[in-house]
Amino acid sequence: xxxxxxxxxxxxxxxxxxxGKRRWRAFVVAASAASLHCGVGQSGTxxxxxxxxxxxxxxxxYGLFADLTAIEAKEGCWLSDCTNTDKFISAxxxxxxxxxxxxxxxxxxxxxxAIRKCFLxxxxxxxxxxxxxxxxxxxxxxxxxxxxxxxxxxxxxxxxRVPVPFARAAAFAxxxxxxxxxxxxxxxxGCDNPYGAxxxxxxxxxxxxxxxxxxxxxxRLQHRSTLGYVKQIADDVANFYRSPTAESFQAAVGNCRAxxxxxxxxxxxxLPVEVALPAQPPGAPxxxxxxxxxxxxxxxxxxxxxxxxxxADGRRMPLVGxxxxxxxxxxxxxxxxxxxxxxxxxxxxxxxxxxxxxxxxAIRDSGIPRSELFIATKISDxxxxxxxxxxxxxxxxxxxxxxxxxxxxxxxxxxxxxxAAWRMLExxxxxxxxxxxxxxxxxxxxxxxxxxxxxIKPVYxxxxxxxxxxxxxxxxxxxxxxxxxxxxxxxxxxxxxxxWPAMLPPMEDxxxxxxxxxxxxxxxxxxxxxxxxxxxxxxxxxxSPTRIAENARLFDFRLSESDMHLLNGVxxxxxxxxxxxxxxxxxxxxxxxxxxx
Numbered sequence: 001x002x003x004x005x006x007x008x009x010x011x012x013x014x015x016x017x018x019x020g021k022r023r024w025r026a027f028v029v030a031a032s033a034a035s036l037h038c039g040v041g042q043s044g045t046x047x048x049x050x051x052x053x054x055x056x057x058x059x060x061x062y063g064l065f066a067d068l069t070a071i072e073a074k075e076g077c078w079l080s081d082c083t084n085t086d087k088f089i090s091a092x093x094x095x096x097x098x099x100x101x102x103x104x105x106x107x108x109x110x111x112x113x114a115i116r117k118c119f120l121x122x123x124x125x126x127x128x129x130x131x132x133x134x135x136x137x138x139x140x141x142x143x144x145x146x147x148x149x150x151x152x153x154x155x156x157x158x159x160x161r162v163p164v165p166f167a168r169a170a171a172f173a174x175x176x177x178x179x180x181x182x183x184x185x186x187x188x189x190g191c192d193n194p195y196g197a198x199x200x201x202x203x204x205x206x207x208x209x210x211x212x213x214x215x216x217x218x219x220r221l222q223h224r225s226t227l228g229y230v231k232q233i234a235d236d237v238a239n240f241y242r243s244p245t246a247e248s249f250q251a252a253v254g255n256c257r258a259x260x261x262x263x264x265x266x267x268x269x270x271l272p273v274e275v276a277l278p279a280q281p282p283g284a285p286x287x288x289x290x291x292x293x294x295x296x297x298x299x300x301x302x303x304x305x306x307x308x309x310x311x312a313d314g315r316r317m318p319l320v321g322x323x324x325x326x327x328x329x330x331x332x333x334x335x336x337x338x339x340x341x342x343x344x345x346x347x348x349x350x351x352x353x354x355x356x357x358x359x360x361x362a363i364r365d366s367g368i369p370r371s372e373l374f375i376a377t378k379i380s381d382x383x384x385x386x387x388x389x390x391x392x393x394x395x396x397x398x399x400x401x402x403x404x405x406x407x408x409x410x411x412x413x414x415x416x417x418x419x420a421a422w423r424m425l426e427x428x429x430x431x432x433x434x435x436x437x438x439x440x441x442x443x444x445x446x447x448x449x450x451x452x453x454x455x456i457k458p459v460y461x462x463x464x465x466x467x468x469x470x471x472x473x474x475x476x477x478x479x480x481x482x483x484x485x486x487x488x489x490x491x492x493x494x495x496x497x498x499x500w501p502a503m504l505p506p507m508e509d510x511x512x513x514x515x516x517x518x519x520x521x522x523x524x525x526x527x528x529x530x531x532x533x534x535x536x537x538x539x540x541x542x543x544s545p546t547r548i549a550e551n552a553r554l555f556d557f558r559l560s561e562s563d564m565h566l567l568n569g570v571x572x573x574x575x576x577x578x579x580x581x582x583x584x585x586x587x588x589x590x591x592x593x594x595x596x597x
Contacts, residue, residue, distance in 0.1 A: 045143075047093075047094075047142075049136055049137070049139075049140035050093060050134040050135065050136050050140060051134065051135045051136065052133075052134050053129055053130060053131050053132075053133065053134075054110075054127060054128070054129060054130065054133060054134070054135045055110045055112075055119075055126075055127075055128055055130040055133040055135055056108050056109075056110045056119070056121045056123075056124045056125075056126050056127055056128075056135050057126035057127075057128055058086060058119070058121065058126060059125070059126040061123075061125075061126070062121050062122050062123045062124075062125055062126045063086035063119070063120070063121065063122070064086050064103065064105055064106050064120040064121055064122050065078070065084050065085060065086050066084070066085070066086075066103055066104070066105070066120070067082075067083045067084065068082050068083075068085055068088055068099075068103065068120075069082050069083055070102075071099050071102055071103065073085065073088035073089075073099075074088075074089075075088065075089040075518070075519055075520055076088050076089035076115070076117050076517075076518065076519075076520050077520075080520060086119060086120050086121070087117055087118060087119045087120070088117070088118055089115075089116055089117055089118070089518055089519075089520075090111065090116060090117070090118035091116065092111075092116075093111040093113075093134050093136075094141060094142040095118070096109050096110075096111040096118035096119075097109055097136055097138075097140055097141030097142070098141050098142070099118060099120070100118075100120055100138050100141070101138055101139075101141055103120055105122055106120045106121070106122070106138055107121065107122055107123060107124070107137065107138050108120075108121040108122075108123065108124045108135065108136070108137055108138065109121060109135065109136055109138070109140075110133050110134070110135040111133065111134050111135070112132055112133050113132055113133075113134070113163045113271065113272055115514060115517035115518055116162075116163070116518055117517070117518075124137070131269050131271065132271055132272070160276060160277050160278070160279055160562075161274045161275065161276050161277070162274065162275055162277060162562060162566065163271075163272035163273070163274055163275075163514075164210075164272055164273055164274075164275045164511070164514075164566065164590065165272045165510040165511065165514050166207045166208070166210040166211035166214065166272070166273050166590075167207070167208075167211040167266070167267045167268075167270035167271075167272075167273075168267070168268075168270075168272075168510035169203075169204075169207040169509060169510045169511055169573075170204045170205075170207035170208040170211055170260070170267055171260075171264065171267035171268060172508060172509060172510050173200050173201075173203045173204035173207065173504065174200075174201070174204040174256070174257075174260040176200060176503060176504070176505075178200075178503050179197055179200050179201075179503065182194055182197035182253060183253060183254075183257055185246060185249060185250040185253065186246040186249050186250070187246070193503065194249055195244075196501075196502050196503045197253070197503065198237070198240055198241075198249065198252065198253070199502060199503070199504075199574065200503050200504060201237055201252065201253065201256050202237050202241075202574065202575075202576075202577065203468075203504060203573055203574050204256070204260065205230075205233055205234050205237050205256065206234075206572075206573045206574075206576055206592060207573060208230060208233075208260075208263070208267075209230060209234060209592070209595050209597060210273060210573075210590055210591070210592065210595065211267070211270060211273060212226075212227060212230055212597075213273075213591075213594075213595045213597075214273030214274070227597055228597075229259050230259070230597055231578075231597035232255060232259075233252070233255050233256045233259050234577070234578045234597060235578060236248075236251055236252035236255050236256065237252050237256070237577060237578075238577035238578045238579050239251075239252065240252045241577055241579075242579070272514075275566075275589075275590060275591070277562050277565060277566075277589075278565075280561065281561050281562050281564075281565035282561070282565065282587070283533065283559070283560075283561035283562075283563075283564030283565055283568070284533060284534050284535065284564060284568075285482075285568070285587065286479060286481050286482040286485055286534075286535075287485070287534070287535055291561065292533035292534070292558075292559070292561060292564055293532065293533050293534065293535040295307060295319075295532060295533070295555060295558075303343065303555050304318070304320045304342075304343045304344060304345075304552045304554070304555065305318070305343045305344075305345055307319040307320065307555060309490055309537055311436055311459040311460065311490055312457070312459040312488040312489065312490070313436055313459045315405070315435060315436055315459075317346065317374055317405070317406070317436075317460070317490065317537065318344075318345050318346035318374050318537075319532060319537045319538070320344065320346065320528075320532075320537065320538055320539075320540070320551075320552065320554060321344065321346030321347060321348045321374070321376070321492070321537070321538070321539040322335075322336065322339035322340075322344040322346065322347050322348065322539065322540070322541070322548070323348050323494055323539035323540060323541035324336065324347070324348060324349045324353055324355055324359055324541065325350070325353055325494070325495075325541055326353075326541070327353070327355055327541065327543055328353070328354060328355050328358070329355070329358060330358070331543050332353075332355035332358040332359060332362075333358040333359075333361055333362045334362075334543075335542065335543045335545075335548065336358070336359050336362035336363070337362045337365065337366060338545040338548045338549075339548050340362065340363070340366040340368055341366070342545075342548050342549045342552045343552055344548075344552065345368070345372055345373055345374060346373075346374040346376070346539070347359060347363065347373065347374070347375050347376070348376045348377070348462075348492075348494075348539045349376070349377045349378075349399075350377055350378035350380050350408075350410055350440075351377070351378060351379055351380040351381060351391065351395065351410070352378070352380035352381070352410060356377060356395055356398040356399050357398040357399075359399060360398050360399035360400040360401070361400070363375070363399070363400060363401075364400050370401060373405075374405045374406070375399060375401055375404055375405050375406075376404065376405060376406035376407070376408065376438075377395055377399065377404060377406075377407065377408070378407070378408040378409065378410040378440055379391055379392070379395075379407070379408070379409060379410060379421070380410035380411075382413035382414065382417055382418070382421075385413070385417050385418070385420060385421035385424075386417075386420070388421055388424045388425070389424060389428065392404075392407065392428065392433070392434075396433075402433075403432060403433050403434065403435060404433070404434050404435065405435050405436060406434075406435065406436045406437075406438055406460060407425060407428070407434040407436075407437060407438070408437075408438040408439055408440050408460070408462065409421060409422070409425075409439045409440065409442075410440050410441065411440060411441040411442075412439075412441065412442055412446040415449065418450070419453050419454075422437075422450065422453070422454055423455075425437050425456075426454070426455050426456045429456055436459050436460060437456055437457075437458050437459065437460075438458050438459060438460030438461060438462065439458050439460070439461050439462070440461065440462040440463065441462075441463060441464075441473070442461055442463070443463075443472050443476055443478075443480065444476065444478045444480060444483040445476075447461065447483070447487070447489070451487070457489075458489060459488070459489060459490060460489065460490045460491075460492060461484060461489050461490070461491055461492070462492040462493075462494055462539075463480060463491065463492070463493065463494070464493070464494060464495055464501075465491075465493025465494065465495070465496050465531050465536055465538070466495065466496060466498075466502075466506060467506055467509075467511075467512065467527065467530070467567055467568075467570040467571065468502060468504055468506065468570065468571060468574045469502070469571070469574075470534070470568075470571060471484070471491065471493075471536075473501055475571065475574075475575055475582075475583045476583075477583070477584065477585075478585065479583075479585040479586075481534060481535070481536065482585065485535065490537060491535070491536045491537070492536070492537045492538070492539060493531045493536045493537065493538050493539070494538075494539050494541075495541075496527050496528055496531050496538055496540065497523070497524045497527050497528070497540070504574075506523070506527055507523040507524060507527070508523075509523075509570075511566065511567070511570055512526060512527060512567070515559070515563050515566065515567065518563070519557055519559070521557060522550060524540070524547070524550065524551060525550065525551070525553060525554060525557075526559065526567075528540055528551060528554050529554050529557065529558075529559055530559060530564060530567045532554060533558070533559055533564055534564075534568075565587075565589055566589060568586065568587065568589060569586070569587060569588075569589025569590050571583065571586050572586050572587070572588055572589065572590065572592060573590065573592070576588075576592050578597075581593045
């Protein structure tokens with residue numbers, strides 16, 4: 001598929017040489033026009049004084065290291081030290097220029113849209129061509145702008161228009177190695193999860209639609225044929241979900257692969273699209289006022305040891321626990337010890353994990369009093385429900401404790417057996433052997449069935465939590481977060497950073513990484529913090545002491561409501577097609593419903 005090369009008569013041949021021929025290749029949806037900026041930096045007035053696709057590198061010489069706390073720089077500083085830095089998070093290129101004007105010795109500045117970072121320079125001698133940047137001299141700033149740098153700290157809301165990396169997200173999804181085995185169709189070697197593969201293509205295509213929709217109108221008109229191919233693959237994906245057959249799968253996958261391969265050059269270099277957000281976006285729509293849960297020191301928060309949630313039975317549970325799934329033997333022991341030393345006081349395990357004895361030994365050897373710990377485990381095998389009390393006795397012995405803070409059914413099962421098991425749990429609760437009762441992997445429908453037959457209601461449900469599937473392993477018609485809150489059930493999220501059981505790895509997603517870069521945090525920290533601000537407790541799991549400690553540092557920063565809104569919107573990129581925006585309970589944050597192709 002070929003698109004004719006646009007003719008930019010106003011651009012010099014030198015500019016085309018500098019940009020390189022790769023940007024002028026086949027089937028690039030307005031690629032050159034979207035990323036090539038001609039005649040910039042020629043006028044002394046704002047905003048045309050900005051030089052686009054240019055960065056002034058520090059080159060170990062030209063960076064202006066200074067104390068930037070005076071201009072309210074708080075995030076994104078060099079080595080997290082804003083008293084000696086040449087960079088920081090800033091709300092806009094205009095704010096970056098204004099900051100340069102206020103710092104002694106600053107002569108030039110550069111601004112990177114994708115991560116909203118401002119760089120201050122003593123000289124422009126480190127000039128390089130670089131997509132996604134704008135740069136200017138100290139005099140290049142909005143007229144009369146003497147405001148501070150508007151650093152995006154944990155207490156400052158970002159602007160109402162934010163850059164969103166749709167093109168990079170589309171390329172990320174389409175380029176996943178796990179997707180390739182299904183290129184040959186259903187039944188191809190290694191294509192074990194065709195529905196999961198189509199879910200990835202749906203995500204990739206929705207991001208592509210938004211990336212193209214963000215181009216200037218003139219460019220979209222110029223490349224109508226290209227838009228036709230984008231519309232075709234969007235229709236192909238929707239057709240699979242209308243009629244999921246091997247034939248519709250092959251048609252969609254084959255066409256998607258051809259289009260994305262042809263567009264790869266443009267996708268790798270396209271700028272983020274600025275998305276307009278409400279002045280006060282709802283960061284947590286299911287919570288009072290639509291605002292994120294408060295995790296401040298005075299309200300049960302502060303750090304991993306003191307941040308707690310109130311359960312409906314009057315007991316308190318640490319908001320962040322340590323998960324032990326897939327940790328066995330010595331690794332389970334070592335990881336649990338590392339977690340306890342890092343401040344975790346909530347430990348989660350299960351019969352199916354086959355590590356309760358190692359977890360119990362780690363708890364014993366830690367020396368931490370039992371009264372300071374919250375220990376949770378599960379019965380995983382429904383065939384053992386008739387002897388549940390005996391199984392629990394074995395689990396208590398393995399864990400080295402006389403009681404459990406929380407005991408769960410690991411998943412739904414046959415109705416009569418499940419009801420009998422719950423009656424036994426209620427008896428154990430009455431005797432004080434189990435302090436609180438809960439379930440895992442139950443959706444709203446399964447919980448409705450259980451609640452209709454119990455004397456003591458579950459106060460806790462532990463489910464998959466992901467930006468792609470918030471609250472369940474797959475998205476349903478009802479929001480699990482809203483359902484749990486309405487019924488007074490605490491929701492615990494597992495595998496927040498793990499692709500399982502789907503294929504998209506959230507820690508590699510450009511949507512997540514762009515936000516993580518803004519805060520100078522790891523993607524894992526941002527994802528777990530997102531869940532916490534939604535009112536969901538989390539149980540991060542790792543075998544690495546470094547990662548275990550990193551996952552504990554979740555209470556010294558806060559995501560803005562706008563960034564929460566952006567993360568909440570990712571689910572609609574996963575579930576929507578040209579036929580409808582889905583799921584119905586999620587906001588159309590990115591405006592997919594307004595895209596005509």
